[in-house]
Amino acid sequence: MIDALTALDAAIEGTRELLELLEIINQESEKEQRTMTEQIAVAAKWWADQLRCETKQDNGDALCSAVSFLVSKLSELPDPQLVDNFEKVLRERLEVLILKSGWDKNNPKWGSYYRTIGCDYGPDHFLHGIAVECGIKASCPPFPMKTIMWIDSDSVRVAHGYGAEPRKIWEESEKEND
Numbered sequence: 001m002i003d004a005l006t007a008l009d010a011a012i013e014g015t016r017e018l019l020e021l022l023e024i025i026n027q028e029s030e031k032e033q034r035t036m037t038e039q040i041a042v043a044a045k046w047w048a049d050q051l052r053c054e055t056k057q058d059n060g061d062a063l064c065s066a067v068s069f070l071v072s073k074l075s076e077l078p079d080p081q082l083v084d085n086f087e088k089v090l091r092e093r094l095e096v097l098i099l100k101s102g103w104d105k106n107n108p109k110w111g112s113y114y115r116t117i118g119c120d121y122g123p124d125h126f127l128h129g130i131a132v133e134c135g136i137k138a139s140c141p142p143f144p145m146k147t148i149m150w151i152d153s154d155s156v157r158v159a160h161g162y163g164a165e166p167r168k169i170w171e172e173s174e175k176e177n178d
Contacts, residue, residue: 035172036103036153040094042170043149043156047117047127048087051078051136055144060162078136086134093130098151108152118148 054077078086101114117126123143131138146162156170 035105036095036098039151039156039170040091040098043094043117043151044087044090046149046156046158046169047090048083050144050147051083051086051142052080053077055141056161057141057145058161058164060146075141078142082135086130086136089130089134090127093126094151097126103153105153108154112150112152115151116148117151119143119145121145 098115102111104110118124119127119140122128122139123131127143128138131143136142144160146164147158147160148166150157150166154172155168157166157168159166
């Protein structure tokens with residue numbers, strides 16, 4: 001009888017330890033989900049903000065960039081409601097894209113090819129499809145030329161314009177210090 005009670009106590013203690021471990025894992029998972037959601041919001045807002053203003057058009061050729069800038073000045077900006085909808089749909093699609101591509105906080109670059117979106121002389125297939133669905137002209141302008149965004153588990157970076165250095169628009173370490 002004493003052996004059975006000792007075994008039961010050990011099982012109960014083991015169960016408590018397992019539940020504590022599961023709680024820690026759940027908290028980490030929730031934190032990772034919040035981080036991913038925040039990154040997606042930052043990324044979607046950045047693209048939408050490019051549509052809300054006359055964004056830089058830089059293809060590396062001064063004359064062509066100047067002409068593109070003038071075209072953007074003469075072009076109407078997309079309707080603000082359409083841009084708001086674009087931002088919302090982009091957030092939803094980015095979440096699906098990220099979950100499909102893999103998300104590893106210990107290896108941020110793993111699967112990053114699938115989380116790279118951008119524009120050359122027009123938006124890539126991913127952005128193009130969302131723009132068309134939302135009723136926005138899928139070209140440069142209003143989208144920025146020669147622009148690429150990387151969404152990794154530790155940062156969101158953008159290279160805006162021909163040969164531009166990537167600039168971090170979100171970084172996990174900055175958020176942890178808040």
